[in-house]
Amino acid sequence: MNFDRFYAERAACMKTSEIREFFKLAEEPDVMSFAGGFPSADYFPVAKINEVLQELLVNEGKTALQYGPTEGSWELREYLAQKMTREGMPCSAENILITNGSQQGMDLISKIFLNPGDVVIVEEPGYVGGLGAVYNYEARRIPIPLDNEGMRVDILATQLRKLQMEGCTPKFAYLVPNFQNPTGITMSLERRQEIFRLAQEYDFLILEDNPYGDIRFEGEPLPSIKSMDTEGRVVYLGSFSKVFLPGIRVGWIMAHEALIHKIACAKGSTDLCSNSLGQRLAYHFAVNGYIEKHLQNLLSKYKAKRDLMLSCMEKYFPEGVTWTYPQGGFFIWVTFPSGMSARKLLLKAIERKVAFVDGAGFYVNDNGKNTARFAYSEADPQKIKDGIAILGELLHEELDSQRKYASGGF
Numbered sequence: 001m002n003f004d005r006f007y008a009e010r011a012a013c014m015k016t017s018e019i020r021e022f023f024k025l026a027e028e029p030d031v032m033s034f035a036g037g038f039p040s041a042d043y044f045p046v047a048k049i050n051e052v053l054q055e056l057l058v059n060e061g062k063t064a065l066q067y068g069p070t071e072g073s074w075e076l077r078e079y080l081a082q083k084m085t086r087e088g089m090p091c092s093a094e095n096i097l098i099t100n101g102s103q104q105g106m107d108l109i110s111k112i113f114l115n116p117g118d119v120v121i122v123e124e125p126g127y128v129g130g131l132g133a134v135y136n137y138e139a140r141r142i143p144i145p146l147d148n149e150g151m152r153v154d155i156l157a158t159q160l161r162k163l164q165m166e167g168c169t170p171k172f173a174y175l176v177p178n179f180q181n182p183t184g185i186t187m188s189l190e191r192r193q194e195i196f197r198l199a200q201e202y203d204f205l206i207l208e209d210n211p212y213g214d215i216r217f218e219g220e221p222l223p224s225i226k227s228m229d230t231e232g233r234v235v236y237l238g239s240f241s242k243v244f245l246p247g248i249r250v251g252w253i254m255a256h257e258a259l260i261h262k263i264a265c266a267k268g269s270t271d272l273c274s275n276s277l278g279q280r281l282a283y284h285f286a287v288n289g290y291i292e293k294h295l296q297n298l299l300s301k302y303k304a305k306r307d308l309m310l311s312c313m314e315k316y317f318p319e320g321v322t323w324t325y326p327q328g329g330f331f332i333w334v335t336f337p338s339g340m341s342a343r344k345l346l347l348k349a350i351e352r353k354v355a356f357v358d359g360a361g362f363y364v365n366d367n368g369k370n371t372a373r374f375a376y377s378e379a380d381p382q383k384i385k386d387g388i389a390i391l392g393e394l395l396h397e398e399l400d401s402q403r404k405y406a407s408g409g410f
């Protein structure tokens, strides 16, 4: 049966991301995969979870397995309000709504704010899940490039003036200020302040997505954009996925109380409530200080992997290839010489059982063909060594053949 005539117009915007396709490949055990931005499953505290789950089921089974409030469990909301307050974002439990992962937060925010054709400012390159969430609601995405300090605020200011001349105000800017997916870049304090100032001047909202902020290996944490906000202009998304477990699907939205109410209305008709058992588990682990301890353990492990991947890139990648030096998170962003196709390299790499994500999917327009995202979070150290060495070989071959071609060798 052909369903085309049944689809709503917005369904035309809904496409599977190529990155998700690579997840399938990444699951094959012999592949050296740097593709998925997954936490390492080797670090999941499975034995401890088993123990806590047993206790939970005996003591709280009836509530843990029941539907819960749409806004989420009150205890977890209170815990998160205290955490946010400690991190310079004073709030109360009424400002928190629990989501099935922060991805759902992006969908709900898009759902309540976006009409077809509304403008959303996005990072370029940007997180595919965020780009997709706003596109699903038929938004017009305005990509603003990044440099090593995050979004180029000078280009943003020019774009905002241009949009103003068209009589157009963005609804919001979607930003990942810490260890951004896909680049690993952290936005400087000055840029955070300037973006917030521009949001006030041009009157748009900011959706600040921070799933990686706690995974900092070095340097001082920077104030969130939300911490500069006293009027409710910034909506903040948090998640337990990267610091604890993605499979329980627990994240949160922190926002003005009026917004929380509207988001709860939208969420009610989406899924009634978030995963009750996952919320109980996250609360138990968080309130007993276990996540904090677990995080310390994760930091040393992820840092070692980051250091290893960076040193392998130094050792094996030829001159002309550059990459970012993330201070935390999961990703390194690689730029190949202009004119080189990361997709072609990927196809060759796959034949040698190495996978990464070529960069084009992180761009709204037809850019980024010579870029790629490498996640060091999931692969084990031997695979990082072997995989980057193979890529080094392929890159040398590719660049040698380009040089021969340029010098008329063919």
Ligand SMILES: Cc1ncc(COP(=O)(O)O)c(C=O)c1O
Residues within 6 Å of the ligand: 037, 100, 101, 102, 103, 104, 127, 129, 176, 181, 209, 211, 238, 239, 240, 241, 246, 250, 251
């Ligand atoms: C920037 C960013 N935001 C949100 C998410 C989704 O996280 P969650 O599991 O909380 O839905 C991811 C996952 O990779 C991400 O990289």
